[in-house]
Amino acid sequence: MSLLELAGVRREVRLPDGSVLPILTGVDLSVDHGDHVAVVGRSGSGKSTLLNILGLLDAPTGGDYLLDGEPTDRLRARRRSRLRGEVFGFVFQQFNLLPRRTALENVAAPLLYSSGRAYLTRTRAAREMLERVGLGARAEQVPERLSGGEQQRVAIARALVRRPQVVLADEPTGALDVETGARVMDLLTEVTRETGAALVTITHDLSVAALAGRRFRLDGGHLSPLPAGSALAAATSARSGGTA
Ligand SMILES: Nc1ncnc2c1ncn2[C@@H]1O[C@H](COP(=O)(O)OP(=O)(O)O)[C@@H](O)[C@H]1O
Numbered sequence: 001m002s003l004l005e006l007a008g009v010r011r012e013v014r015l016p017d018g019s020v021l022p023i024l025t026g027v028d029l030s031v032d033h034g035d036h037v038a039v040v041g042r043s044g045s046g047k048s049t050l051l052n053i054l055g056l057l058d059a060p061t062g063g064d065y066l067l068d069g070e071p072t073d074r075l076r077a078r079r080r081s082r083l084r085g086e087v088f089g090f091v092f093q094q095f096n097l098l099p100r101r102t103a104l105e106n107v108a109a110p111l112l113y114s115s116g117r118a119y120l121t122r123t124r125a126a127r128e129m130l131e132r133v134g135l136g137a138r139a140e141q142v143p144e145r146l147s148g149g150e151q152q153r154v155a156i157a158r159a160l161v162r163r164p165q166v167v168l169a170d171e172p173t174g175a176l177d178v179e180t181g182a183r184v185m186d187l188l189t190e191v192t193r194e195t196g197a198a199l200v201t202i203t204h205d206l207s208v209a210a211l212a213g214r215r216f217r218l219d220g221g222h223l224s225p226l227p228a229g230s231a232l233a234a235a236t237s238a239r240s241g242g243t244a
């Protein structure tokens, strides 16, 4: 049994004029512990909707989503939000850091609601994670004093500090230049591998998708496997030139 299992998942929204907009029409996907899955698709194809459903931020309007074998449509609100915080770590395109908090405080923020953790333990865990992403020396800086790549590394540390089983990354390199983006992806791949977390990366960048063990395209509301075709091969070889 897979950790995450989507079967025939649909998501539609009712628009103000009463019509129904289908966003996802039948998504099948399973994600196992330690998997790295990439989903590519053009803007508006439903990638964020899919990721939000996986992370229990949104719910399907049809089909089944099983989390560790448990149907998610039966979860009570309280357990749903607890699972969201315990199972998942999120990384967004726009980093979503708290602007007036230091890097360290941003990373420690998800630990605030963990049960029984003393302030010192929390700070120590956050500091270790910041050091792991290479930002130990910048711990006291607020986000605006950090570069885009550094801010995304803070966001990665924040996503991982609770040792989630799954990291969900929505266009994590979308606001970064190509080289910085490649370094951020290398880091994300490395740290999730170390912690054994599964990684689901949403991207429109084939060179980012090429890093994943399994790749899919979201189009017409459903996923299809993305073959290691010429575009992907080209993106992969272009990438191997310029990254360190
Ligand atoms: N709550 C909503 N109400 C109306 N339209 C929505 C809603 N959520 C998403 N959409 C529309 O569904 C489509 C897919 O959105 P999204 O999942 O954000 O796509 P992507 O992340 O691939 O760009 C877009 O056209 C978006 O405008």
Ligand SMILES: [Mg+2]
Pocket: 047, 048, 049, 170
């Ligand atoms: Mg999106």
